[in-house]
Amino acid sequence: MERYNVLVTGGAGFIGSHLVDELVRRGHRVRIYDSLVDQVHQGKVPDHLNADAEFIQGDMCDSTAVAKALEGIDVVYHEAAEVGVGQSMYEIVRYVKANDLGTAVLLEEMIKRPAQFRKLMVASSMSIYGEGAYRCRGCNKTVTPFLRSNEQLVTHDWDFKCETCGTRLEPIGTAEEKPLFPTSVYAVSKQDQEQYCLAVGRAYKIPTVAFRYFNVYGTRQALSNPYTGVCAIFSSRLLNNQPPTIFEDGEQSRDFVHVSDIVQANLRALETDGGDYEAMNVGTGRPTSVKQISRLLAKGLEKDIVPDIVGKYREGDIRHCVADISKIKRLLGYEPKVSLEKGMEELLGWVSKQEAVDKVSAATAELAAHSLVK
Numbered sequence: 001m002e003r004y005n006v007l008v009t010g011g012a013g014f015i016g017s018h019l020v021d022e023l024v025r026r027g028h029r030v031r032i033y034d035s036l037v038d039q040v041h042q043g044k045v046p047d048h049l050n051a052d053a054e055f056i057q058g059d060m061c062d063s064t065a066v067a068k069a070l071e072g073i074d075v076v077y078h079e080a081a082e083v084g085v086g087q088s089m090y091e092i093v094r095y096v097k098a099n100d101l102g103t104a105v106l107l108e109e110m111i112k113r114p115a116q117f118r119k120l121m122v123a124s125s126m127s128i129y130g131e132g133a134y135r136c137r138g139c140n141k142t143v144t145p146f147l148r149s150n151e152q153l154v155t156h157d158w159d160f161k162c163e164t165c166g167t168r169l170e171p172i173g174t175a176e177e178k179p180l181f182p183t184s185v186y187a188v189s190k191q192d193q194e195q196y197c198l199a200v201g202r203a204y205k206i207p208t209v210a211f212r213y214f215n216v217y218g219t220r221q222a223l224s225n226p227y228t229g230v231c232a233i234f235s236s237r238l239l240n241n242q243p244p245t246i247f248e249d250g251e252q253s254r255d256f257v258h259v260s261d262i263v264q265a266n267l268r269a270l271e272t273d274g275g276d277y278e279a280m281n282v283g284t285g286r287p288t289s290v291k292q293i294s295r296l297l298a299k300g301l302e303k304d305i306v307p308d309i310v311g312k313y314r315e316g317d318i319r320h321c322v323a324d325i326s327k328i329k330r331l332l333g334y335e336p337k338v339s340l341e342k343g344m345e346e347l348l349g350w351v352s353k354q355e356a357v358d359k360v361s362a363a364t365a366e367l368a369a370h371s372l373v374k
Contacts, residue, residue: 005029007073010080014221024052033069040222060102067109078122084227088186090370099189107200114204124194126214130181132174132321138167153313173324183316207276209269214283218259223356226363236356243308250291255283255322258338268332275331283323284336300348315372
């Protein structure tokens with residue numbers, strides 16, 4: 001197997017650090033570039049940082065530092081991003097600067113020496129789809145709705161109905177061809193990161209792959225960050241003996257994919273050219289309700305705490321979105337290896353040994369103060 005000099009931006013974070021570990025294990029020479037943003041790292045170098053990888057602390061918008069980080073690099077994994085759907089709606093400059101401008105700086109530095117790079121992988125997100133895909137059994141057709149209206153949601157009518165026959169729509173796997181309807185600044189910025197990288201990669205002949213991550217979970221997710229994934233947010237509440245807050249009725253479904261399967265997809269893209277210049281979903285194809293995730297976590301942490309299902313809704317929230325993974329299976333030979341049951345067992349073993357500062361109530365209050373909770 002060929003060994004590469006690899007740069008992982010955001011390599012101190014949740015997904016990036018797991019990717020770094022596997023790259024090092026496979027014999028690649030790895031450099032991490034990470035700003036150690038306070039909201040995630042509290043200004044500290046994390047204990048899980050791989051000692052066999054070089055670490056550079058720096059901002060993605062610092063072109064001089066980014067240029068230095070790219071010296072001698074063959075392969076770039078661009079994982080760095082500000083993450084937080086709700087927060088992005090009122091800290092707009094912060095998210096656009098880090099995600100859009102940061103990616104632009106990286107790409108400008110790369111195209112000064114495009115022949116140097118063998119591959120670029122960029123982390124995109126399922127959030128760029130907005131709502132997932134649906135099927136109407138009554139009309140026997142696929143439907144790709146936009147958003148539910150406020151008039152509908154205020155009556156607690158959570159599900160989509162066919163505009164033609166009135167039948168309740170059934171969620172199906174969301175394929176890459178679905179029209180994109182990003183419903184937050186974060187989602188728009190992830191679409192931008194994906195499209196910037198693919199467009200520049202094509203123009204400068206740098207093989208580029210964009211991965212649309214679905215709901216990633218696993219160890220090392222920042223439990224004290226109230227804008228991270230739902231598994232970490234619920235875990236933080238439960239560790240503090242507080243009920244997880246669930247909006248709507250809790251039956252909204254997502255595709256929960258273990259971080260090791262995200263790493264698997266990224267490594268397959270490095271080892272084959274099958275995905276070059278493509279955007280692909282990374283998930284499991286299996287829907288799980290938010291309510292069920294809460295129950296699994298409470299049971300695993302031995303907390304007799306039921307979730308607080310508030311019946312409110314957040315601006316831009318979607319009902320269902322689950323990955324259609326047929327494209328990544330075909331192009332990269334990807335197969336999800338970690339079941340939700342097995343992945344949760346590992347996560348719970350780690351969470352039970354952690355301490356978390358519960359900031360969820362304050363974060364929800366911020367959303368409400370900005371009129372984003374109804």
